[in-house]
Amino acid sequence: MALGFIKKMFSFGKDEAEDKAKSAEVEADAVVVEPAPEPEPKPVVVEPVTEIVEPEARVEPAPDLDPAPVPDNLLESPSDTVAQSEPALPEGFVVAGARDLATEAPEPIRKLSWIERLRQGLARTSAQLGAQISALFTKRKLDEDTLEELEDLLIRADLGVETALRITDTLSSERYGKDVSGEDVSRIMAGEIVKVLKPVAKPLELDLSHKPHVILVVGVNGTGKTTTIGKLAAKLSRAGLKVMLAAGDTFRAAAIEQLHIWASRIGCEIVSTKLGADAAGLAYDAYEKAKASGQDVLIIDTAGRLQNKTELMAELEKIVRVLGKLDPEAPHTVLQTLDATTGQNALNQVEIFRNVAGVSGLIMTKLDGTARGGILVAIAAKHKLPVYFIGVGEGVDDLEPFDAEDFAEAIAGLQTQKQ
Template sequence: MALGFIKKVFTFGKDKPATEEAQVSDAEHMENLVEEAETASALQEIPVAADPVAPEEIETAGGPAPDEVEAAAEPAAEPDFAERDITQNKNSDADSTSESPAVDEFHPQPEQPVDLSHGELQQNANGAISLPKGFSTGSLVPDPSPEAPTVRLTWFQRLRQGLFRTSSQLSGQIAALFTKRKLDDDTLQDLEDLLIQADLGVETALRITDTLSAERYGKDVTGEDVSRIMAAEITKVLKPVAKPLALDLSHKPHVILVVGVNGTGKTTTIGKLAAKLSGSGLKVMLAAGDTFRAAAIEQLKIWADRTGSTFIGSKIGADAAGLAYDAFEQARAEKSDVLIIDTAGRLQNKAELMAELEKIVRVLGKLDPDAPHTVLQTLDATTGQNALNQVEIFRNIAGVNGLIMTKLDGTARGGILVGIAAKHKLPVYFIGVGEGVEDLEPFEAEDFANAIAGHAHQG
């Protein structure tokens, strides 16, 4: 065996066929080694590549290895979110022009989606235009379309919630006043003072105490007795001013001028009114007469886009009366049904700003002797007694003939509306208890009286 091995050594390189066979064998061996290396490398890269098994299939297959649980859990949701984002972007391309950026504190975004698209003109059985609740055509015999009881109850619940701070404070003070006391002169005087401090006004306070005295003098009085009588007397004060906003659609446009002090919610209120009117099929134009604030112009433009209304505006610092003139001419040319003009928030003690408001009224009067047909003043309920003075001054300057009370949900001084109604006797068309479109509703005297008095709603 050793001799054979030595012979092979000394004959190495001389036996050509054996050498070629060895070389072929070595080449095959190297190829096998390369294939094994590539296979091992591929096996190492498999965990790094995307897992072809769906997440839901992993569970049925026994789940991932323990050391891979966290790594598998985190990236599993990424493809789903990416695909969903792509789908949403594709679906929203057509609606992207209707999206609006957020604005300042008056930003009127509703919590639930609300359809503010331009509706079709509604007519009743007699062929007359059917306006949304809170408006009328100004006819002698209005034809209101009552809502279902469930809708009224829903609004009443929102109203009571909005006036909770006012009613709870008032009810608590009344309950404390009549604890273990019979109704006598001293108690009546204390009650009168309490009602006046609640901004109900002297006239309303006297009506409540007089009625209570006639029914319960010398007897025990409960908080429910006072609440019942207070609700009834407040209703009597408010009923004459709870009216729908009459629109004269016999000629176009019906001009609504909206005035008020800064912060009372003029621009937002205009947007909500436009939503109601355009939703019933009327052609509405909004004019950005507050040329002092860029935010007010942009905000009104957003409302116009959302409600399908025509918008007219100008640059910052432009003449507001000139803008009102242009808006009226354009609204008349386009046969708009309603033109709503926003104005700058004017402090009643600034003579030069009030003079500009007078100029707007004069310019509109030259285009149409009856214009502006409606002058609405927005009032912030949180201002309390200041609202009384604001009504008097704006009424003298701009001829205010209707009121909208806002922010009743943010104050314990909601009783000021009763005092204003008793003193000025101006129509109260709408009240607001929130930011949403559905939170501006026609003023209902009995609902408001029951809510502020904390009395159970009847009917």
């Protein structure tokens, strides 16, 4: 018995170690034995929110609730998120290698409507005129002296004597002896300008029974003649018409080159010749080629050297005669371009070209950036020629059909609801 007790004492630690070893083996075996693999679930593809939310399917909030703002992180690209996770340093520091996201992804620029561009173009004219009128009628009643001052002011603004008298007469009949504000004068001025311009605001008619319909473009050098031709050709080409250009200003290499550039952009044919060649001969060739190739419209550029009026006018007369032999009604349209910045000189230019080339309509250019936009009103009152288009910039879309109400409200500084 004593011997058995002694064996237990000596084997106590050993038994315990063996028990632990057996336990470890069981655990190890348990780790090795793996359950049967379950079938893997099909991955769920989560599309980005910005791709699945269509504008038409958006649920509008109730009228009395504000829509929940879209979290910024849904609108960011992964690269943007990484950039924004960089540490925020004090003002005057920047993380090395950080990208300027604002420069790389600028906000899209909203394209201005035509009436906005027109207001912007006539801003200098309306601002100068409005400031002078407001200063004139500050704390003054309408009397004879005030009317005379207003009349002089309107004439100096190039609106012309006839229009100035119409405005002062209407103002006198409505407000004589009463307090008058600058807004009152602007409202009446806009109304009278519309009366002058409405009869001349007409669309350019194309008689496509004549193929080609010949448009002869005349005007002094620097009035935007060649650029206007390019813009007109672009508009007609967009409408599906076949257009041919003729570089008839054979005395200016720059004009010939510029017209070639426009023709290349538009994708239309052009007829040109060597520098200094006979412009009437070029017009003849252009007409024959346009007729043979079935062109709808032929637009002919011309020289505009007023420093030698006799030679210029003789050349224009010859072009008109040559075209008349090919088609008794050609040129079907004679357009004159006018530069608004020339002011009163534009009146004389209309007189000269109308007598020689039989001008049938006007296009006023460069109305942007001038305080003399009122000259168009004076020209319309005196010559009563149709005004087909006006331009307020260099882009193709900066030449638009003339609208009397839009122009009158813009030049008077009135806001309009037309967009």
